[in-house]
Amino acid sequence: MIQFNNLSFGYSPKKLLYKNLTLEIQSGSIYGLLGKNGAGKSTLLKNMVGTLFPVEGSVMVNGMVPKTRKPSFLQTIYYIAEDVYVPALTIKQYKNLFAPFYPLFDSDNFYRYLTELEVSVDGKLNKLSFGQQKKFVIAFALACNTRVLLMDEPTNGLDIPSKSQFRKLIASVMNEDRIIFISTHQIRDLENMIDNVIIVDDGKLLLHASVADIADKVCFKTVSEIPAGVKVLYSEKMLRGTAVVMENIDGDDSGLNLEQLFNGVTENPAMAKQIFSTN
Numbered sequence: 001m002i003q004f005n006n007l008s009f010g011y012s013p014k015k016l017l018y019k020n021l022t023l024e025i026q027s028g029s030i031y032g033l034l035g036k037n038g039a040g041k042s043t044l045l046k047n048m049v050g051t052l053f054p055v056e057g058s059v060m061v062n063g064m065v066p067k068t069r070k071p072s073f074l075q076t077i078y079y080i081a082e083d084v085y086v087p088a089l090t091i092k093q094y095k096n097l098f099a100p101f102y103p104l105f106d107s108d109n110f111y112r113y114l115t116e117l118e119v120s121v122d123g124k125l126n127k128l129s130f131g132q133q134k135k136f137v138i139a140f141a142l143a144c145n146t147r148v149l150l151m152d153e154p155t156n157g158l159d160i161p162s163k164s165q166f167r168k169l170i171a172s173v174m175n176e177d178r179i180i181f182i183s184t185h186q187i188r189d190l191e192n193m194i195d196n197v198i199i200v201d202d203g204k205l206l207l208h209a210s211v212a213d214i215a216d217k218v219c220f221k222t223v224s225e226i227p228a229g230v231k232v233l234y235s236e237k238m239l240r241g242t243a244v245v246m247e248n249i250d251g252d253d254s255g256l257n258l259e260q261l262f263n264g265v266t267e268n269p270a271m272a273k274q275i276f277s278t279n
C-alpha cells in the first residue's frame with residue numbers, strides 16, 4: 001500500500017504544488033494517473049520513489065519511507081521515467097550490471113518480454129530507436145518483479161502493436177501484492193486495463209475512484225437533447241447528437257470513456273466532487 005498523509009510539496013518553499021494531499025493506493029490494483037501538462041503527475045511519482053520528498057506530511061510505500069532510498073526499499077520499486085536513458089551497453093551487459101539490484105529478477109521472462117515486444121537483443125542499447133529503448137526499459141522493469149511499478153508515459157513512442165502487447169504484458173504480471181501505477185496522456189491506452197483512476201490538476205486531487213465506482217456514479221451516453229434535472233458533468237456535440245457524461249440515476253451500465261470523464265472532472269471539479277461523494 002502507498003499512503004500519502006497530508007503531503008505538501010513544492011519546488012520552491014514559497015510556492016507549494018501539493019498541499020495536504022491524502023491518498024491511499026491499494027495493492028492488487030492498476031492505477032491510471034491523469035492530469036493536464038504541469039498538473040503534478042511526475043512530481044507525485046517522484047515523491048513515491050523518493051527522488052523528491054515532502055515539505056510536510058509523509059509518503060509511505062509498503063511501510064517504508066522513500067526518501068531514505070535504502071537498498072531494501074529500492075529493490076521493491078521500479079520507476080520508468082518519461083524520458084528513458086540507456087547507456088552504450090548490450091542488453092546482456094545491462095542485465096548483468098543492473099539485474100543484481102533486484103533479487104526477484106526473472107531472466108527467462110526478461111528475454112520473453114523482449115521477444116514479445118519485438119526488441120532485438122543484438123547490438124548496443126543506445127543504437128536502438130526511441131520506441132525500442134522504451135520497450136527495452138519496460139521489459140527490464142517487468143522482469144524486476146518489484147512490488148511497486150511506477151511508469152511515466154510508458155506507451156509514449158510505442159507503435160500500435162506494441163501498445164496492445166504492453167497491455168497484455170501488464171495484465172499478465174499483475175497480482176494481488178503488486179501496485180502498478182501509470183501516469184499518462186494516452187488515455188485510450190489505459191482503457192480496459194486500469195481498475196482505479198486518479199485525476200490531479202494544479203496539485204489538487206480531483207478524483208480518486210475505482211472503475212466500478214465510476215460506472216456506478218456516472219454514465220456515458222449520446223443524446224439528442226441534454227437532459228434536464230440531472231447533473232451533466234460534461235457534454236460535447238458530436239456528428240450524431242451530443243455525448244454526455246451524467247449522473248447515473250438509472251443504474252445504466254454504459255462502459256467507461258476516460259477522455260470524456262477527464263474533461264468533465266477537470267472542467268467541472270465541483271460537480272464531480274458532488275457526484276462522487278454520494279454513496
Ligand SMILES: Nc1ncnc2c1ncn2[C@@H]1O[C@H](COP(=O)(O)OP(=O)(O)OP(=O)(O)O)[C@@H](O)[C@H]1O
Nearest residue numbers: 011012017035036037038039040041042043044185
Ligand atoms: N525541477 C523543477 N523545478 C521547478 N519546477 C518544476 C520542476 N519540475 C516540475 N516543475 C513544475 O511543477 C509543476 C508540475 O510538474 P510535473 O512535471 O509534475 O507535471 P506533469 O503533470 O507530469 O506534466 P506533463 O504532463 O507535462 O509531463 C509544473 O508547473 C512544473 O513547471
